[in-house]
Amino acid sequence: MALLILMPNRDSSELEGALRRCEPQLDLRVWPQCGDPADIVFVVSWNHPPGELRRFPSLRAVASFGAGVDHMLGDHDFPCGVEVVRMIDDDLVRDMAEYVCCAVLSHRRSWLHYHDLARERRWRPSPYPRSSRVVVLGLGRLGRVAARRLHSFGLDVIGWSRSLKSIEGIKCIQGRPALESALAGADYVACLLPLTPETEGILDASLFACMKPGAYLINVGRGRHLIEADLLAALDQARLGGACLDVFVTEPLPADHPFWNHPRITITPHVASLTNQESVAAQILDSYRRAVEGRPLLNRVDLERGY
Numbered sequence: 001m002a003l004l005i006l007m008p009n010r011d012s013s014e015l016e017g018a019l020r021r022c023e024p025q026l027d028l029r030v031w032p033q034c035g036d037p038a039d040i041v042f043v044v045s046w047n048h049p050p051g052e053l054r055r056f057p058s059l060r061a062v063a064s065f066g067a068g069v070d071h072m073l074g075d076h077d078f079p080c081g082v083e084v085v086r087m088i089d090d091d092l093v094r095d096m097a098e099y100v101c102c103a104v105l106s107h108r109r110s111w112l113h114y115h116d117l118a119r120e121r122r123w124r125p126s127p128y129p130r131s132s133r134v135v136v137l138g139l140g141r142l143g144r145v146a147a148r149r150l151h152s153f154g155l156d157v158i159g160w161s162r163s164l165k166s167i168e169g170i171k172c173i174q175g176r177p178a179l180e181s182a183l184a185g186a187d188y189v190a191c192l193l194p195l196t197p198e199t200e201g202i203l204d205a206s207l208f209a210c211m212k213p214g215a216y217l218i219n220v221g222r223g224r225h226l227i228e229a230d231l232l233a234a235l236d237q238a239r240l241g242g243a244c245l246d247v248f249v250t251e252p253l254p255a256d257h258p259f260w261n262h263p264r265i266t267i268t269p270h271v272a273s274l275t276n277q278e279s280v281a282a283q284i285l286d287s288y289r290r291a292v293e294g295r296p297l298l299n300r301v302d303l304e305r306g307y
């Protein structure tokens with residue numbers, strides 16, 4: 001009844017320590033030192049090599065080390081009947097909402113502009129908009145809380161999801177035509193979608209063409225939601241006013257990437273919402289015990305749907 005950490009190219013020592021502190025008796029293995037493959041009943045995965053999970057005949061469940069599971073979607077040899085859960089908690093949700101609010105509010109109140117002016121000792125007050133509209137793409141665990149927080153600042157918030165939602169204070173919409181009309185009046189667009197075959201490349205020239213000229217884009221979903229060349233073209237043509245990006249097609253962002261020096265792009269290094277190792281350890285152990293005891297798992301993911 002062993003638990004295996006399978007996270008190639010990632011330092012898992014912090015997670016390992018947290019799991020051992022929570023449950024000293026746990027039979028914990030760290031890939032590639034798996035011992036007898038038949039002992040492994042639960043795997044914590046981040047970018048596991050495709051097909052690797054088939055080596056474990058007793059495997060009952062796999063936990064994604066994070067809120068996203070797109071790293072698993074490419075494994076076409078994923079073993080049948082093995083359940084998938086993801087790690088998400090109140091801190092992750094709160095931190096994401098905080099990041100999205102920071103991105104919108106600091107742009108709305110010209111925070112970086114005044115920072116630059118202050119360095120030059122220039123006193124140049126200018127008015128700020130009386131109202132702003134934000135479209136939030138994705139109303140899942142993260143998106144719906146971010147939408148509510150934005151609304152609590154008095155912003156006009158529209159939320160878009162696959163199935164129609166009902167959230168107090170938020171105008172909820174579904175379908176591409178409704179999205180396109182919402183974008184025409186939006187000052188901010190924040191992407192909190194999961195990366196799936198349907199959402200890959202959604203932030204492209206055709207979407208930017210629907211947006212209000214000068215609108216500001218925030219991407220905290222995944223880098224592959226964005227067609228990076230289309231964003232550069234939209235900024236150069238002043239179709240978009242700016243962008244705040246936390247996720248990129250290639251991470252770390254290569255030193256010669258044109259985003260680095262772009263005056264209207266703000267970059268953060270995939271830190272919108274960071275996994276808390278102690279909280280994740282507790283969630284992993286709960287899922288492990290549930291899997292061992294045959295009880296229903298929490299935060300299950302539908303790999304067919306992709307999220």
Ligand SMILES: NC(=O)c1ccc[n+]([C@@H]2O[C@H](COP(=O)([O-])OP(=O)(O)OC[C@H]3O[C@@H](n4cnc5c(N)ncnc54)[C@H](OP(=O)(O)O)[C@@H]3O)[C@@H](O)[C@H]2O)c1
Pocket residue numbers: 067068069088096137138139140141142143160161162163164192193194195196198199220221222246247270271272273274307
């Ligand atoms: N940058 C960071 O630090 C960071 C940290 C954590 C997570 N993330 C990213 O944030 C993503 C979202 O997380 P979450 O926990 O909120 O996800 P979630 O709970 O799975 O919710 C996903 C939302 O997206 C909607 N959606 C999915 N496919 C869609 C489509 N084709 N068209 C319209 N709406 C669609 C879903 O609609 P329905 O409700 O109708 O199903 C749902 O509202 C993660 O997948 C991850 O990539 C980033």
